[in-house]
Each structure stands twice: as C-alpha cells, then as structure tokens.
Amino acid sequence: xxxxKKDKWLDQLISRSAAxxxxxxxxxxxxxxxxxxxxxxxxxxxYLRSKRLHLRKNVSHEPLLIRFPQLTWACGVAxxxxxxxxxxxxxxxxxxxxxxxxxxxxxxxxxAVARTEGKLEEARQxxxxxISTLYHRVEELEQRIPKIPSAIRICxxxxxxxxxxxxxxx
Amino acid sequence: MNSxxxxxxxxxxxxxxxxxxxxxxHGDMGSFSKLYENYYATMVWLAYSVxxxxxLAEDAAQEAFACACDELxxxxxxxxxxxxxxxxxxxxxxxxxxxxxxxxxxxEPPVVLEQSSDHSPEKAVRQAIASLPKMYREIVILRxxxxxxxxxxxxFLDIPKSKVKGRLFxxxxxxxxxxxxxxxxxxx
Numbered sequence: 001x002x003x004x005k006k007d008k009w010l011d012q013l014i015s016r017s018a019a020x021x022x023x024x025x026x027x028x029x030x031x032x033x034x035x036x037x038x039x040x041x042x043x044x045x046x047y048l049r050s051k052r053l054h055l056r057k058n059v060s061h062e063p064l065l066i067r068f069p070q071l072t073w074a075c076g077v078a079x080x081x082x083x084x085x086x087x088x089x090x091x092x093x094x095x096x097x098x099x100x101x102x103x104x105x106x107x108x109x110x111x112a113v114a115r116t117e118g119k120l121e122e123a124r125q126x127x128x129x130x131i132s133t134l135y136h137r138v139e140e141l142e143q144r145i146p147k148i149p150s151a152i153r154i155c156x157x158x159x160x161x162x163x164x165x166x167x168x169x170x
Numbered sequence: 171m172n173s174x175x176x177x178x179x180x181x182x183x184x185x186x187x188x189x190x191x192x193x194x195x196h197g198d199m200g201s202f203s204k205l206y207e208n209y210y211a212t213m214v215w216l217a218y219s220v221x222x223x224x225x226l227a228e229d230a231a232q233e234a235f236a237c238a239c240d241e242l243x244x245x246x247x248x249x250x251x252x253x254x255x256x257x258x259x260x261x262x263x264x265x266x267x268x269x270x271x272x273x274x275x276x277x278e279p280p281v282v283l284e285q286s287s288d289h290s291p292e293k294a295v296r297q298a299i300a301s302l303p304k305m306y307r308e309i310v311i312l313r314x315x316x317x318x319x320x321x322x323x324x325x326f327l328d329i330p331k332s333k334v335k336g337r338l339f340x341x342x343x344x345x346x347x348x349x350x351x352x353x354x355x356x357x358x
Contacts (some may be wrong), residue, residue, distance in 0.1 A: 006355070010346050014299075017292035018314035023228065025201040025210035030232055037239035038199065044243040045197030 191248035202242075206235055209252065212326065213259045215316040219308040221242035221270070222300055230266050234259035253328035291354050298348035306341035313338055 031038060187205075194201040210231060217230035237258050245254055299310055312318045312326070324331045349355065 005347070006341065010342055010349075013291055013295050013349075014310070014314050014342070014345065017295035017299075018311075020224075020315060023211045023214040027206050027208045030206065030235060031199075033232065034236040037236040041199075041202070041239045041242055043192075043198045043226065045195060048243055049196065158249070 172214065174176075184230070187251060188248040191242075191251045195243055195245065195248070195301065202239065209255055210235075212252075212316050212318070213255065213311070215311050216256060216259050216308065217263040217266075219311040219314070220260065221267050223270075226266055226270065227263070230263045231259060234262045235352060245346055247348045249310045256328075265351055269291065291349070294352050294354055295345065296351055298345040301348060302341055306337060306344060309334065309337045310345070 187208075190201045190204050194205060213231035214224075214227050217234070218224055218227035221227050221230060236254065238255050241258070243250065247254075276315050299307060302310065309323065309327075312323055318326065320331050320334050321331075323334045327334065346355075
C-alpha cells in the first residue's frame with residue numbers, strides 16, 4: 001500500500017473515530033455555578049477603573065516637565081546650549097574689555113604727554129614774550145638814560161640838596 | 171487578519187477578540203460570554219487530552235473559565251487570550267488528573283481506559299490516541315476532535331506552524347504503528 005494512500009486511510013479513520021458530539025457551551029449555567037468568579041472580575045475591573053482615574057487625576061497635578069519627558073530633554077539641551085553660548089560670549093567680551101582697557105591706558109598716557117608738551121610750549125612762548133618785553137623795556141630805558149643828567153641839572157639846584165653838615169638844610 | 175478562532179462559535183478576528191477581551195477586562199459579562207462560547211469546546215477537548223474523560227474535561231473547562239475570570243484583569247496582552255486560557259486549562263486539567271489518580275489508587279484498582287470487547291478500528295484508534303504522549307495527544311485531539319486548522323493551532327498553542335505539522339505527523343505515525351500492532355494497516 002502506498003504511503004499517501006495509507007496516510008489518507010489513517011486520516012479518515014482518525015476523523016471517523018473522533019466523530020463526537022460538539023461540547024455545547026452553557027454560559028448561564030456557568031454563571032450560576034461560579035458567582036464568585038464573576039464578582040471578582042467585576043470588583044477588579046472597578047478597582048482598575050478607579051485606579052486609572054486616580055492616576056489620570058494625579059497626572060494633571062504633575063509638573064509639565066515630568067509629564068513630558070521629551071520636552072524635558074529638549075529644555076535640558078536648550079539650557080545647556082544657552083549656558084555654553086553665554087560662557088563663550090562672556091569669555092570673548094572679557095578679552096575685548098581687557099584689550100580696550102589697555103588701549104585706554106595707552107591713550108591716557110599719550111594725552112598726558114601731549115598735555116605736558118602743550119604746557120611746555122605755552123611756557124616757552126610766555127617766556128619768549130616776557131624776554132622780548134623785557135628786551136624792549138631795556139632798550140627804552142637805555143634810550144632814556146642819557147637824558148637824565150640834563151634833567152637833573154634842570155631840576156636840582158647847583159648847591160647840594162642835602163648836606164650832612166647841615167641837618168636843618170631841608 | 172486571519173480568523174483566529176471558530177472555536178465553537180462564530181468566526182472572530184484577532185482584533186475583534188482583543189477588543190472583546192478588553193471589554194471583558196472592564197467587567198462586561200456580555201463580552202466574557204462571547205469568549206466563553208468561542209473557547210468552550212476547545213477547552214473541553216484540551217482538558218480531555220489530559221484527563222481522557224469527557225465529563226471531567228467539561229468540569230475542567232468550566233473551572234478553567236472560572237480561573238480565567240479571576241485573573242482576566244491581569245492579562246496584559248489581550249491578543250494572546252487563547253494561549254493564555256489554554257495554559258490555565260492545562261494546569262486545571264493536570265491538577266484534576268492528579269487528584270483523580272490519587273483517588274483511584276486509594277479507593278479502587280486502576281481501570282484500563284477504553285477497554286471493551288469491541289474490536290472496531292475506531293475503537294482501536296481511540297486507544298491509540300489515548301496511548302500517545304500528551305504532547306501528541308493534545309495536537310491530535312485539537313485537530314480531529316475540535317477540527318482546528320494549522321493556523322488556529324499555531325495561535326492557540328503559541329507554537330510555529332511547522333512544529334504543529336511536525337507533531338501531527340509524528341502522532342499519526344505512532345497511531346499507524348499502534349494500529350499495525352493490532353493488525354490494522356489499511357490493506358483490507
């Protein structure tokens with residue numbers, strides 16, 4: 001007998017021997033026999049429902065960052081970026097400030113030197129002015145000097161004006 | 171999606187079944203009754219493959235549904251309801267079998283199953299099935315008594331289709347050998 005034919009025969013034989021009445025479910029009977037199981041299911045379902053409600057209520061009280069972890073991550077990354085950028089900018093600005101301070105000091109020194117030089121120039125000019133004025137004065141005086149003897153001669157008498165031998169001569 | 175079960179009731183999709191399981195988890199007894207009607211016959215045959223006694227198998231199936239009702243809220247994957255129920259039913263049947271064996275050994279001498287003067291091939295096949303290891307017996311009973319397809323068995327037993335086919339093939343060979351030893355080889 002060929003294998004396939006034998007398999008078919010066996011298959012048919014098993015099917016024939018298994019021909020039995022199908023078990024008929026009776027849910028009402030089961031309900032009557034197992035009231036505790038049904039009660040348990042209902043109680044557990046009720047408990048689960050109340051627990052879920054409680055969880056949902058709690059969720060609304062949670063901070064936004066705990067409720068949305070992705071948002072928390074995004075905020076964290078943004079904060080980190082902001083801090084890093086701030087540090088970099090601060091560092092660059094601090095260096096610029098140092099450079100500017102140095103430049104300011106140099107400028108102040110230059111100004112001080114320039115002011116001193118200006119004063120010296122003024123002093124020199126004033127000195128020269130004074131010298132030239134004095135020079136003119138001296139010249140004037142020198143021109144006047146030869147005229148004085150005649151004037152003396154005109155104003156003063158021939159006799160001495162004061163004689164020590166004669167205290168009452170005045 | 172393929173039909174998951176025509177297990178004694180009307181065909182049911184996995185998605186439909188998941189929804190039904192979920193509503194049963196919320197305490198809807200109407201949904202639970204649908205699951206009961208769909209799986210009752212399968213549970214009876216599954217328990218029968220362990221107990222080899224139809225009446226006890228019916229009790230075991232009912233007890234399995236009671237256990238399932240108690241634990242249903244804890245089921246995390248509703249799409250696996252069938253295989254989860256099968257595990258419960260198997261455990262209940264094993265417990266009942268143990269209890270039964272204990273009672274038999276204490277009260278009365280053991281009785282050989284399916285023993286009769288009837289020498290029909292059908293009777294021999296039933297004896298052959300009863301003598302199979304439980305792994306093969308379960309699959310033969312689900313296939314021939316409950317008329318489940320390979321796909322249904324794959325989902326219900328949570329094993330690959332190839333394994334289902336392999337086990338069924340091995341079981342048939344064992345039955346064939348048993349019948350041959352009884353002088354039945356299909357030649358006549």
